[in-house]
Amino acid sequence: MAESHSGPNGASNGVLDSRVPDGPMADKWTDHKFSMKLVNPNNKRRFEIIVVGTGLAGASAAASLSELGYRVKVFTFHDSPRRAHSIAAQGGINAAKNYTNDGDSVHRLFYDTVKGGDYRSREANVHRLAEVSLNIIDQCAAQGVPFAREYGGLLDNRSFGGAQVSRTFYARGQTGQQLLLGAYQALAKQVAAGSVELYTRTEMLDLVTKDGRACGIITRDLISGEIAAHTGHAVVLATGGYGNVYYLSTNAMACNVTAAWRAHRRGAYFANACYTQIHPTCIPASDEFQSKLTLMSESLRNDGRIWVPEQLDDARSPDLIPESERDYYLERKYPAFGNLVPRDVASRNAKTVVDQGKGVGPLRNGVYLDFSEVIERDGHPAVAAKYGNLFDMYERITGENPYAVPMRIYPAIHYTMGGLWVDYHLMTTVPGCYSIGEANFSDHGANRLGASALMQGLADGYFVLPYTIGDDLAARLGEPVVPLSDPVFAQATSEVTDATQRFLSIGGTRSVDWFHRELGKIVWDYIGMERTAAGLEKALSEIPALEAEFWADLRVSGSGANLNSSLEKAGRVADFFELAKLMARDALVREESCGGHFRAEHQTPEGEAQRDDENFAHVAAWEWHSSDTTQTRHIEELEFEEVALTQRSYK
Amino acid sequence: MSGANDVTSQAGQTSQTSQQSHGRTLSLTLRIWRQDGPDAPGRFHTFDAPNISEDMSFLELLDIINERLIEGGDVPIEFDHDCREGICGMCSLMINGRAHGHELATTTCQLHMRKFSDGDVITVEPFRAKAFPVVRDLVVDRSSFDRIIEAGGYISVNTGAVGDANQTPVPKEAADTSMDAAACIGCGACVAACPNSAAQLFTSAKLAHLNLIPQGQPQRWERTEAMVETMEQFFGSCTNHGECTEACPKEISLDFIAFMNRDYVKAKIKNRKLTGQS
Ligand SMILES: Cc1cc2nc3c(=O)[nH]c(=O)nc-3n(C[C@H](O)[C@H](O)[C@H](O)COP(=O)(O)OP(=O)(O)OC[C@H]3O[C@@H](n4cnc5c(N)ncnc54)[C@H](O)[C@@H]3O)c2cc1C
Ligand code: SF4
Ligand code: FES
Numbered sequence: 001m002a003e004s005h006s007g008p009n010g011a012s013n014g015v016l017d018s019r020v021p022d023g024p025m026a027d028k029w030t031d032h033k034f035s036m037k038l039v040n041p042n043n044k045r046r047f048e049i050i051v052v053g054t055g056l057a058g059a060s061a062a063a064s065l066s067e068l069g070y071r072v073k074v075f076t077f078h079d080s081p082r083r084a085h086s087i088a089a090q091g092g093i094n095a096a097k098n099y100t101n102d103g104d105s106v107h108r109l110f111y112d113t114v115k116g117g118d119y120r121s122r123e124a125n126v127h128r129l130a131e132v133s134l135n136i137i138d139q140c141a142a143q144g145v146p147f148a149r150e151y152g153g154l155l156d157n158r159s160f161g162g163a164q165v166s167r168t169f170y171a172r173g174q175t176g177q178q179l180l181l182g183a184y185q186a187l188a189k190q191v192a193a194g195s196v197e198l199y200t201r202t203e204m205l206d207l208v209t210k211d212g213r214a215c216g217i218i219t220r221d222l223i224s225g226e227i228a229a230h231t232g233h234a235v236v237l238a239t240g241g242y243g244n245v246y247y248l249s250t251n252a253m254a255c256n257v258t259a260a261w262r263a264h265r266r267g268a269y270f271a272n273a274c275y276t277q278i279h280p281t282c283i284p285a286s287d288e289f290q291s292k293l294t295l296m297s298e299s300l301r302n303d304g305r306i307w308v309p310e311q312l313d314d315a316r317s318p319d320l321i322p323e324s325e326r327d328y329y330l331e332r333k334y335p336a337f338g339n340l341v342p343r344d345v346a347s348r349n350a351k352t353v354v355d356q357g358k359g360v361g362p363l364r365n366g367v368y369l370d371f372s373e374v375i376e377r378d379g380h381p382a383v384a385a386k387y388g389n390l391f392d393m394y395e396r397i398t399g400e401n402p403y404a405v406p407m408r409i410y411p412a413i414h415y416t417m418g419g420l421w422v423d424y425h426l427m428t429t430v431p432g433c434y435s436i437g438e439a440n441f442s443d444h445g446a447n448r449l450g451a452s453a454l455m456q457g458l459a460d461g462y463f464v465l466p467y468t469i470g471d472d473l474a475a476r477l478g479e480p481v482v483p484l485s486d487p488v489f490a491q492a493t494s495e496v497t498d499a500t501q502r503f504l505s506i507g508g509t510r511s512v513d514w515f516h517r518e519l520g521k522i523v524w525d526y527i528g529m530e531r532t533a534a535g536l537e538k539a540l541s542e543i544p545a546l547e548a549e550f551w552a553d554l555r556v557s558g559s560g561a562n563l564n565s566s567l568e569k570a571g572r573v574a575d576f577f578e579l580a581k582l583m584a585r586d587a588l589v590r591e592e593s594c595g596g597h598f599r600a601e602h603q604t605p606e607g608e609a610q611r612d613d614e615n616f617a618h619v620a621a622w623e624w625h626s627s628d629t630t631q632t633r634h635i636e637e638l639e640f641e642e643v644a645l646t647q648r649s650y651k
Numbered sequence: 652m653s654g655a656n657d658v659t660s661q662a663g664q665t666s667q668t669s670q671q672s673h674g675r676t677l678s679l680t681l682r683i684w685r686q687d688g689p690d691a692p693g694r695f696h697t698f699d700a701p702n703i704s705e706d707m708s709f710l711e712l713l714d715i716i717n718e719r720l721i722e723g724g725d726v727p728i729e730f731d732h733d734c735r736e737g738i739c740g741m742c743s744l745m746i747n748g749r750a751h752g753h754e755l756a757t758t759t760c761q762l763h764m765r766k767f768s769d770g771d772v773i774t775v776e777p778f779r780a781k782a783f784p785v786v787r788d789l790v791v792d793r794s795s796f797d798r799i800i801e802a803g804g805y806i807s808v809n810t811g812a813v814g815d816a817n818q819t820p821v822p823k824e825a826a827d828t829s830m831d832a833a834a835c836i837g838c839g840a841c842v843a844a845c846p847n848s849a850a851q852l853f854t855s856a857k858l859a860h861l862n863l864i865p866q867g868q869p870q871r872w873e874r875t876e877a878m879v880e881t882m883e884q885f886f887g888s889c890t891n892h893g894e895c896t897e898a899c900p901k902e903i904s905l906d907f908i909a910f911m912n913r914d915y916v917k918a919k920i921k922n923r924k925l926t927g928q929s
Contacts, residue, residue, distance in 0.1 A: 060810075063810065064809075064810040064811075067809040067810055078733070078741070079731070079741070079792070079793060079794065080793070080794065080796070080797050080837065081797075082740070082797075082837060083733060083739045083740065083741050085733070085734070085739075087734065087738055087739050087740075088734045088736060088738050088739065097816075097817075099817060135811065137816045138813045138814065138815055138816045139808070139810060139811070139813055140816075141813075141816035141819065141866070142806065142808040142812075142813035142816070142819075142866055143805070143806050143808060143866070144806045144829075144860065144861045144864055144866045144867055146821075146826050146827075146829040146830040146833050146860065146864065147816075147826070148826070149820075149821055149822075149823045149826040149827075150823065151823050152820060153820025153821050153822050153823060153826075154817045154820055155816055155817060171830060171833075172830055172834075174738065174834065177738055177833075177834075177836075178830075178833060181833065184800075185800060185804060185805035185806070186805060186808075186810075188797065188800045188801045188804065188805055189801075189805040189807055191801050192801040192802065200794065200797075223786060252733040252734045252735070252739060253732060253733050253734075253735060254733050286704070286706035286707075287704050287706060287707070289704070289707055289711045289714060289715055290711070291708070291710065291711050291714055291735060292735045292736075294735075294736050393736075396757070396761055396763065397708075397761070397763065398706070399674065399705070399706070399763070399765050462810045462811075463810070463811070466810070509722070511717075511718055511721040511722070513714070513718065514718070555721055555722075555724075557720075557721055557724060557725060557726045557727065558726040558727075562687075562688065562787060563729050563786055563787040563790060564729075565727070565729060566721065566727055
């Protein structure tokens with residue numbers, strides 16, 4: 001390890017001010033809203049805010065900020081705001097409405113989220129999230145989001161991801177789509193009103209700072225190739241997660257870390273990079289050209305039974321394997337929770353059996369999820385009514401009928417809890433630069449609960465950032481934006497132009513996708529479901545070697561002056577290389593297991609994650625120096641006033 | 652479309668992968684439209700694609716062809732895609748003359764090669780419609796859809812200005828039908844499939860989603876007028892062919908078009924009344 005180790009946990013003692021307000025937990029946000037400075041309505045239009053990203057977080061923020069009167073410019077590399085990856089979320093969105101009268105409350109949602117995050121999140125943020133969850137549902141319903149309803153016309157709820165209360169709101173299996181359409185429509189309303197300027201197919205490639213403060217961005221128009229600068233009083237990054245560093249993931253193909261990473265290189269600390277979430281029920285890859293993995297809803301585990309053959313490398317078809325030769329390993333190891341153990345536990349156990357050679361399917365890379373028992377018990381129609389869509393989707397992809405043959409599933413990367421470090425105001429360590437949604441590290445600690453990402457994205461965008469940004473801007477009233485004629489813009493523009501040109505001029509032999517796939521294999525093998533010091537060291541030697549090859553042997557054909565998706569991808573993969581190294585370092589220093597970060601060296605005798613609260617109850621936030629030196633690790637100590645730290649147990 | 656300037660190249664050479672794959676493999680010939688820009692002339696290029704695993708999706712087939720093109724120093728084919736699970740509406744393509752190919756209720760990204768036969772010749776073109784100009788190769792510009800939404804495809808409630816969600820019950824049937832309409836992914840297949848390049852199916856789906864529920868009532872008539880008239884600025888007119896719903900990956904029903912037409916007539920009357928003109 002090259003970085004400076006001055007503190008007890010390999011951490012240097014840089015001070016990160018989280019700006020968490022004083023006072024009792026339940027009153028912090030309310031009191032803070034009152035004490036924050038306001039910008040009066042007439043003055044708001046004197047501020048220009050740049051929002052990058054139009055997913056749930058970005059679209060909701062851009063719409064809300066412009067409703068308040070700020071002048072907003074919003075950017076997306078998609079052809080329409082409505083295409084953002086948020087559209088793919090299926091399951092639902094949590095809110096502590098307690099409409100089902102089953103004992104839910106803000107406190108319970110807060111508590112569940114802190115516990116679910118394995119005690120690695122900031123309590124005050126999580127409490128605020130639980131508080132504003134109530135407003136989100138009201139807002140979305142008023143926008144016309146067609147949530148599922150009961151016969152009386154009131155909103156329906158279901159229990160999701162192992163929660164003990166029914167607090168999940170949903171719109172069929174398309175909750176993300178419907179919430180995003182709501183936010184997109186709110187944004188479209190503001191675009192039509194002339195108060196938001198929308199830039200589609202425009203990718204942010206750099207953050208511009210002046211005297212340490214964010215003052216704009218550099219973009220590339222993906223159609224014309226034009227590189228341009230934009231100035232603003234503040235920059236909001238709502239650019240999503242970095243799951244695609246693994247190449248194969250459940251994320252949309254274009255998801256990437258570039259916006260966050262370029263901000264990191266300009267001074268924004270990157271936090272908890274090693275916290276990534278694996279989803280246990282995805283369809284296994286069928287061949288090397290597999291381009292992405294499809295998630296099968298977690299709800300399937302309510303009725304499906306997971307098993308593998310006892311025998312190694314058993315090539316028999318599943319119906320020929322007698323009961324006595326099947327290992328229902330989750331039911332065996334966790335009699336109380338059985339197939340419903342949390343995501344990380346289910347995932348790790350699948351990996352264990354597949355690594356033992358008990359995997360199923362042509363590539364021996366899956367485990368069975370078997371519905372024969374429930375079909376026999378409840379009948380085909382009942383199962384079809386409950387899971388019909390999912391079964392159809394499975395059949396479409398695999399060509400196998402899950403009513404007749406057990407599904408094959410395997411874990412895949414799904415969500416990234418790490419991201420840009422932000423304080424209570426959602427501001428990064430670069431003043432004037434904010435980060436919201438999956439792009440920041442904030443609310444999920446080391447593990448995100450189901451149906452909580454949509455909640456966080458909309459909380460940040462509708463109900464948190466619009467307040468907190470005002471407090472910071474109020475002090476800058478009367479300050480003009482940095483003019484585009486300022487040398488900082490020319491400098492950044494020419495750096496981006498050179499970087500773009502560089503990809504085109506390497507003239508090697510291999511495609512970007514080839515490098516991305518190879519990188520993904522390393523990251524999955526060593527920084528995936530289970531990490532070891534030896535594996536992480538290996539990753540830290542293999543990644544730079546592949547990265548060097550990338551810079552020597554990449555081939556991007558075509559030009560920079562028109563639509564060129566290989567060129568776009570090249571920049572994204574270049575950033576993934578740097579991110580992957582940080583993930584490995586972050587994982588190596590964190591000598592404990594928590595949530596999605598499982599270090600094989602740190603487990604209980606039963607094979608469960610073993611936290612080390614004494615030494616690691618903190619956020620690790622990394623500071624960039626240069627391409628040639630490793631980042632410095634700073635820590636933010638986490639204090640738990642409300643929730644007592646306990647070890648999870650699902651036995 | 653003439654194939655006069657056909658160019659032939661090799662693609663999808665035997666990869667170890669397709670040999671390992673458990674299913675059948677196919678040998679295919681692809682005729683793919685290439686066009687450098689909106690005003691450049693286009694032409695078909697022909698590619699041989701041997702040993703294609705039937706487990707691959709159609710877009711993965713294009714990925715393979717692109718890998719080969721890059722290896723050979725050529726410029727890969729541009730095509731739109733993102734989620735690859737049938738929800739973002741980004742993928743498109745006319746495959747053998749059908750929007751999203753021949754499978755019903757399926758987006759191109761969810762179309763798998765097992766639906767094709769060995770030896771097939773497959774023609775791949777961009778969506779064709781005046782309102783969807785070609786950007787490059789198979790990529791088209793569908794932003795005219797966004798203009799329709801901006802015209803009124805929203806409910807004007809500002810953030811924070813609302814009461815508890817359950818204060819406005821929504822009859823379950825209305826909510827369900829609204830959701831049927833809201834399932835539209837904005838892909839534009841309906842327009843591409845329509846002989847008139849009309850956008851009635853998309854517009855009616857977006858409009859019905861909001862007009863069917865209580866929250867959408869205050870702006871129902873302005874919304875209807877504005878969305879329909881903006882649609883007419885960009886798109887052709889509907890002559891009830893029904894090709895749209897056949898091509899629609901989300902099986903949006905023609906009933907919504909009838910609903911929109913009724914609402915449009917009513918809107919004309921209502922608005923005239925409101926402005927004291929009737
Ligand atoms: C298959 C799947 C199912 C899921 N289901 C659920 C669920 O049921 N419940 C739940 O709570 N969560 C779920 N999640 C997680 C959740 O969907 C995401 O975490 C969340 O939607 C992220 O929203 P976001 O706004 O932060 O980012 P995104 O929706 O990813 O949006 C990012 C935006 O930023 C833009 N962008 C990015 N980089 C740039 C750049 N450099 N320049 C310009 N624009 C840029 C993109 O164009 C896009 O508009 C699911 C995730 C997956 C993968
Ligand atoms: S109506 Fe159907 S075909 Fe038309 S845009 Fe919507 S989903 Fe696509
Ligand atoms: S790529 Fe998203 S719908 Fe096809």
